[in-house]
Amino acid sequence: xxxxxxxxxxxxxxxxxxxxxxxxxxxxxxxxxxxxxxxxxxxxxxxxxxxxxxxxxxxxxxxxxxxxxxxxxxxxxxxxxxxxxxxxxxxxxxxxxxxxxxxxxxxxxxxxxxxxxxxxxxxxxxxxxxxxxxxxxxxxxxxxxxxxxxxxxxxxxxxxxxxxxxxxxxxxxxxxxxxxxxxxxxxxxxxxxxxxxxxxxxxxxxxxxxxxxxxxxxxxxxxxxxxxxxxxxxxxxxxxxxxxxxxxxxxxxxxxxxxxxxxxxxxxxxxxxxxxxxxxxxxxxxxxxxxxxxxxxxxxxxxxxxxxxxxxxxx
Amino acid sequence: xxxxxxxxxxxxxxxxxxxxxxxxxxxxxxxxxxxxxxxxxxxxxxxxxxxxxxxxxxxxxxxxxxxxxxxxxxxxxxxxxxxxxxxxxxxxxxxxxxxxxxxxxxxxxxxxxxxxxxxxxxxxxxxxxxxxxxxxxxxxxxxxxxxxxxxxxxxxxxxxxxxxxxxxxxxxxxxxxxxxxxxxxxxxxxxxxxxxxxxxxxxxxxxxxxxxxxxxxxxxxxxxxxxxxxxxxxxxxxxxxxxxxxxxxxxxxxxxxxxxxxxxxxxxxxxxxxxxxxxxxxxxxxxxxxxxxxxxxxxxxxxxxxxxxxxxxxxxxxxxxxxxxxxxxxxxxxxxxxxxxxxxxxxxxxxxxxxxxxxxxxxxxxxxxxxxxxxxxxxxxxxxxxxxxxxxxxxxxxxxxxxxxxxxxxxxxxxxxxxxxxxxxxxxxxxxxxxxxxxxxxxxxxxxxxxxxxxxxxxxxxxxxxxxxxxxxxxxxxxxxxxxxxxxxxxxxxxxxxxxxxxxxxxxxxxxxxxxxxxxxxxxxxxxxxxxxxxxxxxxxxxxxxxxx
Numbered sequence: 029x030x031x032x033x034x035x036x037x038x039x040x041x042x043x044x045x046x047x048x049x050x051x052x053x054x055x056x057x058x059x060x061x062x063x064x065x066x067x068x069x070x071x072x073x074x075x076x077x078x079x080x081x082x083x084x085x086x087x088x089x090x091x092x093x094x095x096x097x098x099x100x101x102x103x104x105x106x107x108x109x110x111x112x113x114x115x116x117x118x119x120x121x122x123x124x125x126x127x128x129x130x131x132x133x134x135x136x137x138x139x140x141x142x143x144x145x146x147x148x149x150x151x152x153x154x155x156x157x158x159x160x161x162x163x164x165x166x167x168x169x170x171x172x173x174x175x176x177x178x179x180x181x182x183x184x185x186x187x188x189x190x191x192x193x194x195x196x197x198x199x200x201x202x203x204x205x206x207x208x209x210x211x212x213x214x215x216x217x218x219x220x221x222x223x224x225x226x227x228x229x230x231x232x233x234x235x236x237x238x239x240x241x242x243x244x245x246x247x248x249x250x251x252x253x254x255x256x257x258x259x260x261x262x263x264x265x266x267x268x269x270x271x272x273x274x275x276x277x278x279x280x281x282x283x284x285x286x287x288x289x290x291x292x293x294x295x296x297x298x299x300x301x302x303x304x305x306x307x308x309x310x311x312x313x314x315x316x317x318x319x320x321x322x323x324x325x326x327x328x329x330x331x332x333x334x335x336x337x338x339x340x341x342x343x
Numbered sequence: 344x345x346x347x348x349x350x351x352x353x354x355x356x357x358x359x360x361x362x363x364x365x366x367x368x369x370x371x372x373x374x375x376x377x378x379x380x381x382x383x384x385x386x387x388x389x390x391x392x393x394x395x396x397x398x399x400x401x402x403x404x405x406x407x408x409x410x411x412x413x414x415x416x417x418x419x420x421x422x423x424x425x426x427x428x429x430x431x432x433x434x435x436x437x438x439x440x441x442x443x444x445x446x447x448x449x450x451x452x453x454x455x456x457x458x459x460x461x462x463x464x465x466x467x468x469x470x471x472x473x474x475x476x477x478x479x480x481x482x483x484x485x486x487x488x489x490x491x492x493x494x495x496x497x498x499x500x501x502x503x504x505x506x507x508x509x510x511x512x513x514x515x516x517x518x519x520x521x522x523x524x525x526x527x528x529x530x531x532x533x534x535x536x537x538x539x540x541x542x543x544x545x546x547x548x549x550x551x552x553x554x555x556x557x558x559x560x561x562x563x564x565x566x567x568x569x570x571x572x573x574x575x576x577x578x579x580x581x582x583x584x585x586x587x588x589x590x591x592x593x594x595x596x597x598x599x600x601x602x603x604x605x606x607x608x609x610x611x612x613x614x615x616x617x618x619x620x621x622x623x624x625x626x627x628x629x630x631x632x633x634x635x636x637x638x639x640x641x642x643x644x645x646x647x648x649x650x651x652x653x654x655x656x657x658x659x660x661x662x663x664x665x666x667x668x669x670x671x672x673x674x675x676x677x678x679x680x681x682x683x684x685x686x687x688x689x690x691x692x693x694x695x696x697x698x699x700x701x702x703x704x705x706x707x708x709x710x711x712x713x714x715x716x717x718x719x720x721x722x723x724x725x726x727x728x729x730x731x732x733x734x735x736x737x738x739x740x741x742x743x744x745x746x747x748x749x750x751x752x753x754x755x756x757x758x759x760x761x762x763x764x765x766x767x768x769x770x771x772x773x774x775x776x777x778x779x780x781x782x783x784x785x786x787x788x789x790x791x792x793x794x795x796x797x798x799x800x801x802x803x804x805x806x807x808x809x810x811x812x813x814x815x816x817x818x819x820x821x822x823x824x825x826x827x828x829x830x831x832x833x834x835x836x837x838x839x840x841x842x843x844x845x846x847x848x849x850x851x852x853x854x855x856x857x858x859x860x861x862x863x864x865x866x867x868x869x870x871x872x873x874x875x876x877x878x879x880x881x882x883x884x885x886x887x888x889x890x891x892x
Contacts, residue, residue: 114781244441244452245395246431247453248422328538
């Protein structure tokens with residue numbers, strides 16, 4: 029188990045390294061002068077030169093790359109051009125919104141998807157299954173921003189139960205913070221839950237046709253006990269894969285929902301940084317997201333091994 | 344009184360009759376053998392006995408365990424009966440065990456379900472049962488996972504699971520089909536010993552007449568959902584009356600006609616392999632460990648003469664398939680030298696390599712798995728002609744495909760059909776046609792008849808013998824089944840642990856095996872005539888003993 033973890037970790041560090049090169053190359057070496065971009069086309073040549081010097085753009089490419097990576101390893105992500113504060117502070121502040129939001133959405137979607145996916149598999153082909161599958165189809169088809177607007181209309185405007193958007197900050201009390209995250213989390217979770225439920229159902233149906241399920245029934249176990257004891261755990265492997273992908277998406281891919289609810293999250297930070305040509309924020313922000321996705325992949329890999337003993341050793 | 348009986352049992356699945364008026368019964372301690380080919384309904388009989396029929400099944404008739412009627416019994420009742428009174432051993436020991444649960448958990452599960460006992464107590468009993476089925480005693484066995492055991496050990500675990508609650512009636516559905524012959528002999532002996540000692544009744548389901556003749560007190564032969572003939576084993580085989588049973592017995596020991604084209608022992612060998620070694624790197628256990636290698640084939644040398652049929656036997660993992668893949672040029676040898684038609688296929692020019700590849704073709708075990716389901720038969724059979732793509736016209740290609748199909752007994756119009764439209768035996772004919780289409784001198788056949796029923800197997804063996812004489816192809820015939828190798832080869836090579844342990848003329852090796860491993864292999868292989876003779880002797884002995892007393 030330990031060496032499996034170490035091997036995975038090594039592989040993921042290499043992924044991170046490769047990603048850093050790609051991000052760097054795309055944003056810095058490709059044609060286009062960041063100083064020019066920042067100052068606009070009408071900028072004076074001497075102002076441009078001064079800015080280039082200030083940004084360290086005159087140094088050789090390799091030096092700049094190494095400086096950037098070494099800086100990040102020490103927690104120095106550079107200074108945002110537009111906000112004029114360290115990028116690390118910006119990211120930390122935004123992650124405080126995005127990570128809890130993603131976590132709540134994930135918990136919600138799992139809590140919804142697992143029971144209904146399992147029920148659908150257990151009553152495969154029956155009315156319950158057809159009903160659940162129909163609902164999940166709707167869940168997948170609905171755009172989540174539309175659903176978000178509907179939620180705001182019902183819970184914030186009509187019933188006045190929850191805030192319609194914005195984020196007060198955690199210093200205003202954890203409950204107030206959570207309250208602001210509930211509607212966005214539901215809007216994010218439902219489409220994810222629909223996908224996850226379908227994956228759970230089909231994985232479980234596959235597992236339930238395995239020989240060892242018949243063996244369990246031959247021991248005398250009832251259909252229900254067999255499903256829970258022998259089915260669900262074996263069905264978890266494909267489900268975990270989707271869960272990992274979904275969490276990655278929930279952390280960074282939520283720009284639209286963040287915009288609908290006016291939340292200061294990571295997705296919006298990077299989106300704004302791109303429109304404002306704040307390249308250092310884009311570069312470092314993307315790297316942080318890559319690292320996060322890599323970390324999630326690592327956790328999913330460990331979870332695989334926890335579920336399936338065959339993966340615990342290389343041999 | 345019968346422990347278990349089925350009377351006029353009929354089962355249909357979605358309206359298609361699978362079992363028709365099947366009746367049989369087992370007395371205490373009796374072994375009933377149920378034989379038949381695939382689709383005869385023998386497995387469905389077992390599932391009916393457990394009431395684990397697939398969805399859409401309807402049943403009619405009566406199944407009784409002691410005094411209790413099972414057909415139509417409630418799910419609750421059946422949950423008490425299954426595993427406690429009636430248990431089942433399944434065919435495929437790898438897939439019959441849950442890969443994510445330990446052996447201890449899986450064997451003790453039935454005990455905990457049926458009896459009120461603590462987990463501690465259940466694990467103690469599990470340990471005893473595992474010892475009973477001959478698993479080595481060590482404290483870690485309970486904590487192992489199925490993938491950490493060998494095939495034979497896994498099947499012992501499956502048996503342990505079945506007998507843990509001391510059922511009175513055991514069903515074994517092809518319990519040894521997935522195992523090597525020596526392991527098969529051990530598992531059969533174990534089953535017999537358990538059943539005899541504990542006075543259990545055993546329903547033994549098998550496609551293998553020899554296994555059943557050796558094990559069962561009584562035999563029932565099934566065809567198309569009906570029992571066509573049944574009776575006490577010795578008597579039944581002596582007085583087979585139903586044409587199907589006679590055909591089955593003939594097919595199971597079928598020997599194709601002897602070769603008509605004599606071999607020329609002084610001819611230049613078609614294939615010569617010298618000191619072949621093939622190793623595989625093993626995955627590293629830790630980052631710092633030095634890489635280890637597994638030697639699959641260790642210094643093997645062999646020769647095949649033109650139109651000679653050479654058998655390669657050995658158990659799983661002995662290196663026979665790796666050797667075949669290397670000979671086919673699919674794997675490069677780590678060391679050693681291969682020469683086919685006088686040339687080394689790994690050193691020749693691209694053009695010569697194509698010519699060599701045309702000269703050597705392969706037939707594999709599972710014909711269905713080696714076909715693309717979306718390709719027509721014509722396209723599948725024409726595939727090897729890719730090697731000739733700039734040299735022959737489309738018409739010539741079609742001509743060759745038709746000729747190859749006709750050579751294996753199929754019709755020209757079959758060329759436009761798809762694989763799923765054919766039966767297993769026909770598919771294997773298509774696979775042979777695909778190998779023949781380039782007019783090869785050597786066909787490497789890896790377990791070509793192992794997945795086939797005995798009557799189809801007999802037909803395919805006849806076809807191979809016929810092609811050998813008519814077209815003069817040579818075979819490297821790989822099989823774990825000694826009787827098949829004995830029927831079709833001139834010479835046989837026995838492999839064990841990557842090395843050749845014995846080789847010689849087929850007759851000599853089988854009649855007078857020299858190497859201890861070959862002797863063990865020959866002794867373990869089930870043989871219908873030998874076991875009937877043994878049974879006959881035992882019967883005479885018992886009769887004289889009765890007369891004396």
